[in-house]
Amino acid sequence: MKVNKKSWLALGGLAVASIVLAGCAGSGTPADSDEGGDASTELTVWVDTERVDALKDAAEAYTEKTGVEVDLVGKDVDNIKNDFIQQAPTGRGPDVVMGAHDWLGELSSNGVVAPIELGDTAADYAPVALQASTYEGTTYMLPYAVENIAVLRNADLIPEAAASFDDMIAKGTAAGLATPFVVEQGVEGNPYHLYPYQTAFGAPVFGTDAEGNYDPTDLQMGNEGGFEFATWLGAQGAAGAFNTDIDGQIAKDKFLAGEAAFWLTGPWNVGAAVDGGINVAIDVIPSPTDAPAQPFAGVKGFFVSSESDNKVAANDFLVNYIGTEDVQLSLFEAGNVLPALTAAADAAASDPIVAGFQAVGAEAVPMPAIPQMGAVWEFWGVAEAAIINGADPTATWQKLVDDVTTAIQ
Numbered sequence: 001m002k003v004n005k006k007s008w009l010a011l012g013g014l015a016v017a018s019i020v021l022a023g024c025a026g027s028g029t030p031a032d033s034d035e036g037g038d039a040s041t042e043l044t045v046w047v048d049t050e051r052v053d054a055l056k057d058a059a060e061a062y063t064e065k066t067g068v069e070v071d072l073v074g075k076d077v078d079n080i081k082n083d084f085i086q087q088a089p090t091g092r093g094p095d096v097v098m099g100a101h102d103w104l105g106e107l108s109s110n111g112v113v114a115p116i117e118l119g120d121t122a123a124d125y126a127p128v129a130l131q132a133s134t135y136e137g138t139t140y141m142l143p144y145a146v147e148n149i150a151v152l153r154n155a156d157l158i159p160e161a162a163a164s165f166d167d168m169i170a171k172g173t174a175a176g177l178a179t180p181f182v183v184e185q186g187v188e189g190n191p192y193h194l195y196p197y198q199t200a201f202g203a204p205v206f207g208t209d210a211e212g213n214y215d216p217t218d219l220q221m222g223n224e225g226g227f228e229f230a231t232w233l234g235a236q237g238a239a240g241a242f243n244t245d246i247d248g249q250i251a252k253d254k255f256l257a258g259e260a261a262f263w264l265t266g267p268w269n270v271g272a273a274v275d276g277g278i279n280v281a282i283d284v285i286p287s288p289t290d291a292p293a294q295p296f297a298g299v300k301g302f303f304v305s306s307e308s309d310n311k312v313a314a315n316d317f318l319v320n321y322i323g324t325e326d327v328q329l330s331l332f333e334a335g336n337v338l339p340a341l342t343a344a345a346d347a348a349a350s351d352p353i354v355a356g357f358q359a360v361g362a363e364a365v366p367m368p369a370i371p372q373m374g375a376v377w378e379f380w381g382v383a384e385a386a387i388i389n390g391a392d393p394t395a396t397w398q399k400l401v402d403d404v405t406t407a408i409q
Helices: 005-013 047-067 079-088 100-110 117-125 127-132 165-174 191-200 224-239 248-256 265-273 313-323 325-335 342-348 353-359 371-388 393-408
Strands: 042-048 069-075 096-100 141-147 152-155 181-183 207-208 214-219 262-265 279-282 297-306
Touching: 005 096, 005 224, 042 079, 042 265, 042 313, 047 069, 047 096, 047 191, 047 279, 047 313, 047 393, 079 096, 096 100, 096 313, 100 141, 100 262, 100 297, 100 313, 127 141, 127 165, 127 297, 141 279, 141 313, 141 325, 152 371, 165 181, 224 297, 224 353, 224 371, 248 265, 262 265, 265 279, 265 353, 279 353, 313 325, 325 342
Parallel strands: 042 069, 042 096, 181 262
Antiparallel strands: 096 297, 141 297, 152 262, 152 279, 207 214
């Protein structure tokens, strides 16, 4: 899927209809309900400062329909989670907070979020978005965006997508490139970017139960496929395909300079590539095996505070106003991240770059939000970096598995 600078920049002009939502809200006035505590006439909604404008029309429409004022409060994205956890129990926090699905384990453990009811609208969202919004069988988040990595290809250097990981390296080498492929690593490794290759060997971090919930007692990265991945990773490190000297900035610089034809990264770097004059194509992640390379999906959304005095209104505002095509497209325009609502995602995918990330995201799996994932992050990247740099793959991977197992227990 190729795109030039003109078509990517045209995203800013994506036609989004006016938000006419008066007929979307459920019957009755949520502010008059006795459910969820003593109802108030105002909802306080904490959002990323860059997305306040994208929600203004929805807030005004909701107020016009219900009489409930919506106070949109812009917050620093780096502080919003901790501020919410600290303030929610005191009753001084918001009714609704914008955040990421991988906060769910921490938010649930702290008891600061309430379940939400999607009702019949659940089927309108991408399956990975719904899965990520659910924790221990309960839905806690209204999803609005799905983000995953993919391969950016310089289509002027390599006209066709690679059929496999080996084919990708071969194509770049044949084009005369000393560094055909780049991916962010750094001295402590970067397992987020390497995870698609690990899944291709059949070694996800955790197994899942019958409902699709991650099972922290089933550490699948310790299975045979995990050791096969470690061996492959060591071989690729020795061959130079992975390099801990390559951090995010160096990877970007090499791709923009035309020194690398393939770059495994996320949509957050597309603008720099397009502005740099690269004819960007978005490819599925070439797999080192016959199985697909499945990246993590990060899902963004909105949570209702467990301490809100107006949970019914908060749920109504999220499901019937934020969960509409127009609003999700407005949020897309504010951040260029694929909408979680299928209709909005399909509309955004009229642009080939968005369509490319959507295709890769169809194979993505939610990043585990369970608290035990913290133990994995603690040891994972360092172990992979050591393997890339020549440490014994089997012994290093076994130590990783043992360390994680002990930390979880």
